[in-house]
Amino acid sequence: MKYRTGIGYDVHRLATGRPLVLGGVIIPHEQGLLGHSDADVVLHAIGDALLGAAGLGDLGELFPNTDPAYRDADSRALLREICRRVEAAGWRPVSVDTMIVAEAPRLADWKPAMRRSVAQVLGLPAEAVSIKAGTNEGLDAIGRGEAIGCWASVLITRAGG
Numbered sequence: 001m002k003y004r005t006g007i008g009y010d011v012h013r014l015a016t017g018r019p020l021v022l023g024g025v026i027i028p029h030e031q032g033l034l035g036h037s038d039a040d041v042v043l044h045a046i047g048d049a050l051l052g053a054a055g056l057g058d059l060g061e062l063f064p065n066t067d068p069a070y071r072d073a074d075s076r077a078l079l080r081e082i083c084r085r086v087e088a089a090g091w092r093p094v095s096v097d098t099m100i101v102a103e104a105p106r107l108a109d110w111k112p113a114m115r116r117s118v119a120q121v122l123g124l125p126a127e128a129v130s131i132k133a134g135t136n137e138g139l140d141a142i143g144r145g146e147a148i149g150c151w152a153s154v155l156i157t158r159a160g161g
């Protein structure tokens with residue numbers, strides 16, 4: 001098989017005293033995401049999608065949140081390590097689509113920067129990366145502004161294919 005797809009999802013709680021990092025971009029906001037690493041839900045969802053496509057397990061298996069090595073880790077480094085493993089397994093990413101679900105802040109102005117950032121980490125042209133964002137219409141924890149979530153899907157192909 002020449003192509004495979006994968007999906008990923010992540011959610012983190014919002015808390016004061018943390019920077020908000022989405023897609024490797026620091027976004028001005030009064031709260032940031034709480035987590036063992038920098039809690040970048042966008043890069044975590046993409047990472048899980050890549051691992052899924054390549055059949056390499058999930059993010060939690062690779063980077064346990066009990067491991068002090070990943071405390072406050074830059075998720076761009078984690079995603080680069082995932083790319084190395086995907087490539088070692090004979091695959092390379094072709095395209096990525098994401099859907100961020102956040103009640104606040106408004107992310108429209110930040111989509112181009114997130115797109116460039118994600119493309120750079122994955123070694124893809126910006127056109128191959130899609131960053132979408134919406135709200136949860138006030139419903140549930142994300143809708144109450146207590147958390148931000150992100151869905152991702154990726155397409156990978158055989159390296160050299």
Ligand code: MG
Nearest residue numbers: 010039041044
């Ligand atoms: Mg996460």
